[in-house]
Amino acid sequence: MTTVDYVLRLGDDALITAQRLGAWYAAGPEMEEDVALANIALDQLGAARLLLTYAGEREGAGRDEDALAYQRDAAAFRNCRLVEQPEPDFAAVIAKLLLLSAFQLPLYEALAAGADERLAAIGGKARKESAYHLDHSTLWTLRLGDGTDESHERMQAAIDALWPFVDGLFSGEGGPVAPAAIRPAWTSTVEDVLKRATLSVPAPVAEPAGERPHLVELLAEMQELHRAHPGARW
Amino acid sequence: MTPREAVAAVVDPELRVVTIDELGILRDVETDEHGHVTVTITPTYTGCPAMDVIRADIGAALRAAGHGDHEVRTIFAPAWTTDWISAGGRDKLAAAGxxxxxxxxxxxxxxxxxxxxxxxxxxxxxxxxxxxxxxxxxxxxxxxxxxxxxxxxx
Known part of the structure; x- marks a missing residue:
């Protein structure tokens, strides 16, 4: 039986990723990249809408996708902490997208063949898009990792900075596919890409405990309009 | 004009040379014994922003053809694939660049x-x-x- 929290976790991962990527529109290193990041943000938002709608229906308390996106506080968000981390430079965007899409692709594939029909339909749709995200982040990781001294340094720094949040990708249960079951496939994909990009795989690091200031800040911006004008529509 | 003919003629709002039927977005049009029309569509991509416009255009096409009693359902499985674009649709896309x-x-x-x-x-x-x-x-x-x-x- 799929729990509400399980669906929220996947939906929140996608929603927060879409919000972070949206901030890069017109700030990428080239125009094609602005378009690419906006496309990927839109894919993530599409998956988030389907997942949050489903979570609201399972919960049965009358909350729709908008209520879940705009009317929850940070403490009620179930996303892994990786996705809310800040992106000080483009290398951080690519590193995060690599680590995330190497997780989302095999997860969606497994869900597509899983017992929950609704998640199977969403997974079957989203996996095609995730394949493009993984492909895109892989190409950039290779280009930056095996590029100039500076791009290599920045790419490695980005991977190192995000590594403490890797364990969080695989936590959680309550659905047809346990995130932990995805780890072997993820490790194989990520280690292969990092190696080809002449980057090193960091040693395991524990996730820092404590508050989630980045999520609080992100939500303040994302929810501002809805909170100031409840029920506002375009 | 039958409901099917009216809906099949709706053009894609972003690729205006092809219809939603030729693109494979239109999956089914059913009319029950009371004249209620149910249209089933599937999005190309999960976040495709054209879907709201497509739903509105389907409604307008059905009303114009005299089928005011209708609903539009959106399904996600089986997932859309470009293999569903018809031969005629492919030719039109190519001609439009x-x-x-x-x-x-x-x-x-x-x-x-x-x-x-x-x-x-x-x-x-x-x-x-x-x-x-x-x-x-x-x-x-x-x-x-x-x-x-x-x-x-x-």
Whole structure:
């Protein structure tokens, strides 16, 4: 039986990723990249809408996708902490997208063949898009990792900075596919890409405990309009 | 005009040369004994922003054809694939400057032999996997130097 929290976790991962990527529109290193990041943000938002709608229906308390996106506080968000981390430079965007899409692709594939029909339909749709995200982040990781001294340094720094949040990708249960079951496939994909990009795989690091200031800040911006004008529509 | 004919003639709001029927977005049109029409559509990409416009256009087409009692359902499985674009739809896309997709094959099928929509040369290269809409990629012709859109095999 799929729990509400399980669906929220996947939906929140996608929603927060879409919000972070949206901030890069017109700030990428080239125009094609602005378009690419906006496309990927839109894919993530599409998956988030389907997942949050489903979570609201399972919960049965009358909350729709908008209520879940705009009317929850940070403490009620179930996303892994990786996705809310800040992106000080483009290398951080690519590193995060690599680590995330190497997780989302095999997860969606497994869900597509899983017992929950609704998640199977969403997974079957989203996996095609995730394949493009993984492909895109892989190409950039290779280009930056095996590029100039500076791009290599920045790419490695980005991977190192995000590594403490890797364990969080695989936590959680309550659905047809346990995130932990995805780890072997993820490790194989990520280690292969990092190696080809002449980057090193960091040693395991524990996730820092404590508050989630980045999520609080992100939500303040994302929810501002809805909170100031409840029920506002375009 | 039957409900099916009215809905099948609705054009895609972003690729205005092809209909939603030719694109494979339109999955089913059913009319029950009371004249209630149920239209079933599926999105190309999960986040495709054209879906709201498509739903509105279907409603307008049905009303204009005298079928006011209708609903539009959106389904996600089976997932849309570019393999569902009809032969006629492919020809229209090509004529409008959007290179039609090859067979989808796998999750990320490499596009083999994308022909330039300007001069027809097969000597082309992909500039970016992501284009002006979710379903397109940006290509360039090495022969004539012009850029063009190509629909991603998906």
């Amino acid at each position: 959007v290179a039609p997709p090859g067979p989808s094959g796998g999750p990320v099928a490499l596009s083999i032999g994308v022909r330039c929509t300007h001069c027809g040369s097969p000597d082309t290269e992909q500039l970016s996997r992501f284009g002006s809409t979710a379903c397109k990629a940006l290509w360039r012709c090495r022969a004539c130097g012009e850029p063009f859109d190509a629909m991603k095999a998906y």
